[in-house]
Amino acid sequence: MMVVRGGRWVWLLRAVVAVAPVLAVLLTAPVGTAPSPWFAVPLGALAVSWAVFPESVAGIVVLALSVGWWAVGPPGDDALHPAAVGAAACLVAAHVAAVLASYGPAQARVPRRLQELWLRRALLVLLPVPALLAAARLLRGDVDVAGAWIAGLLGVLLATALCLLAVRPAEEPS
Amino acid sequence: MTTWRATPALARAVVLAAVGLLAGVTLGRPVVVVLVSPFLLLVLMSLLHRPSGHPRVDHRLDHVTLHEGQGTTLRLRLEAAEGVEVVSRAAARAPYVATRPPGGALVALADDDHSLRVSPRRWGRRTLGDERVALTSRWAGFRFGATRVQGARMFVMPGPAPYDSRAEAPAPVGLVGAHRSRRNGSGTEFSGIRPFATGDRLRRIQWRTSLRTGSLHVVTTRAEEDSAVLVVVDALVDLGRSGGVDGEASSLDLAVRAASSLAEHHVRRGDRVGLRVLGADDVRLAPAAGQRHLRRLQGTLARTRLHSRARLPEGFALGVPGGTVVHVLSPMLDPALVTAVATASRRGLHVVVVDTLPPDVRMAVAEGTDERLAGLAWRMRRLDRDDLLRHLAATGCPVVPWRGPGTLDEVLHRLARRAQLPAMRSR
Numbered sequence: 001m002m003v004v005r006g007g008r009w010v011w012l013l014r015a016v017v018a019v020a021p022v023l024a025v026l027l028t029a030p031v032g033t034a035p036s037p038w039f040a041v042p043l044g045a046l047a048v049s050w051a052v053f054p055e056s057v058a059g060i061v062v063l064a065l066s067v068g069w070w071a072v073g074p075p076g077d078d079a080l081h082p083a084a085v086g087a088a089a090c091l092v093a094a095h096v097a098a099v100l101a102s103y104g105p106a107q108a109r110v111p112r113r114l115q116e117l118w119l120r121r122a123l124l125v126l127l128p129v130p131a132l133l134a135a136a137r138l139l140r141g142d143v144d145v146a147g148a149w150i151a152g153l154l155g156v157l158l159a160t161a162l163c164l165l166a167v168r169p170a171e172e173p174s
Numbered sequence: 175m176t177t178w179r180a181t182p183a184l185a186r187a188v189v190l191a192a193v194g195l196l197a198g199v200t201l202g203r204p205v206v207v208v209l210v211s212p213f214l215l216l217v218l219m220s221l222l223h224r225p226s227g228h229p230r231v232d233h234r235l236d237h238v239t240l241h242e243g244q245g246t247t248l249r250l251r252l253e254a255a256e257g258v259e260v261v262s263r264a265a266a267r268a269p270y271v272a273t274r275p276p277g278g279a280l281v282a283l284a285d286d287d288h289s290l291r292v293s294p295r296r297w298g299r300r301t302l303g304d305e306r307v308a309l310t311s312r313w314a315g316f317r318f319g320a321t322r323v324q325g326a327r328m329f330v331m332p333g334p335a336p337y338d339s340r341a342e343a344p345a346p347v348g349l350v351g352a353h354r355s356r357r358n359g360s361g362t363e364f365s366g367i368r369p370f371a372t373g374d375r376l377r378r379i380q381w382r383t384s385l386r387t388g389s390l391h392v393v394t395t396r397a398e399e400d401s402a403v404l405v406v407v408d409a410l411v412d413l414g415r416s417g418g419v420d421g422e423a424s425s426l427d428l429a430v431r432a433a434s435s436l437a438e439h440h441v442r443r444g445d446r447v448g449l450r451v452l453g454a455d456d457v458r459l460a461p462a463a464g465q466r467h468l469r470r471l472q473g474t475l476a477r478t479r480l481h482s483r484a485r486l487p488e489g490f491a492l493g494v495p496g497g498t499v500v501h502v503l504s505p506m507l508d509p510a511l512v513t514a515v516a517t518a519s520r521r522g523l524h525v526v527v528v529d530t531l532p533p534d535v536r537m538a539v540a541e542g543t544d545e546r547l548a549g550l551a552w553r554m555r556r557l558d559r560d561d562l563l564r565h566l567a568a569t570g571c572p573v574v575p576w577r578g579p580g581t582l583d584e585v586l587h588r589l590a591r592r593a594q595l596p597a598m599r600s601r
Contacts, residue, residue, distance in 0.1 A: 055182040063190050067210060071203045079205035092212045099183045099314045104262035108279035111286065114260065125212035132211055136204035
């Protein structure tokens, strides 16, 4: 089994967890809405705490704040900028780095094969992002409001179903 | 009961995907949907690979009995572990047990080697630290455990400390063996030529001398005998710090390892070796020979345990039959043991004391004790001990520090020479 030295890679993974969400927010700068330090610095602090405790709720808060900034920061459809692909990559990178860091104790080495596996997975889930962005840019202003509400409702239902499926405990052995 | 549970990573992805979709649609911000779409995929993939089995986790050592410094593998046994992608192990630290990977923490893919290598660093019974094992499903959606697995036990025999000696045994007494006897017998080493007597074997006739003298003469040879050896280990105290097989050695470490080496050496030479461990239990093993007996000796040594309140009884005696060579491995701090050794030596027994007190040992001082005063007391105790050892040496009982190979050569040669001289012994 090819193994990478634990210490160096653990630090690198945690650095990615701490830096990537802030980078995702800073990527709104090319759109013309750089985040204020009053937002970026607390976000960075939260990201650091997430890096220290990769399984903590801080992860949800950090990712939600980053996405939230993209929702409220850039005005109108300006947010549909190619930089959003980079932001999505940063968010996925932070999430994947946290997953790798949380597999075992801090001193445990993460095998290279596992790192490569998650790198492939990260690239795979990022594949639809440019397509979705392109579709959103094409349909800019053409979306029917009523249809959007129905889609939203379906989305919520789907999300609820997923949540229920996720938290349902496995059946006990007979 | 342990079961598969959603990981924080899945919870994070679910919340982000759900909230993002909702917010994106209700606020009319498609960029949010774009940003959370990878998380939606992560959730979907995690749910698709949700495992359903109930794995059973256990571990097993490849070798339960081994010598200190040797290594073995602690294998994880997984049953009904379909859908497991990653195995995480974290073993608690155990004294005198080294693990690889260091710290006993391991993350590995389920189809890779996920064994821990362990190596005991000190003799005795060793219990490995309890282990926590977590199994993670594909896409890190679900986790089983961490399951606690009780630490495995191993029995560690003293390491093979290098020891060899070419010295003759001072008092061979048995019937067969490798040592040259003082008596004539049917050995191979030349002793002399004497006139033929009834019962002599014809093949022993020395024809040249017989022809010259005109009467039959035969060659006599030295008999070859084994020797009875008693190894006495002082487990009444353990002084110094024990750093394991490749660290500092305490007095008991030295005694146990030296005893094991001496026993191995003498058993290999065909001698009968007995053992007496002076400690909490006065353990005795009668002299015997052979590999099985050697294993019994080493096993007994490995079970040696210290008892802080163990004392030798009044009038303690070594209790060994004549002709036995006695190796006493002790820091010689118990007056009863010193007296017993001196008495045995005066009675004509061949006693060798191997001093196991580490040279730079310092007394641990209890809190609230004046360190200067304690240091002074220890110095006085050591002076007293040195004086006792000098007196012991004066009675003819050599005292030597353990230095590995050849430690006892010189003293055994001297004892062998002395054994051939006529002596007056006190009874």
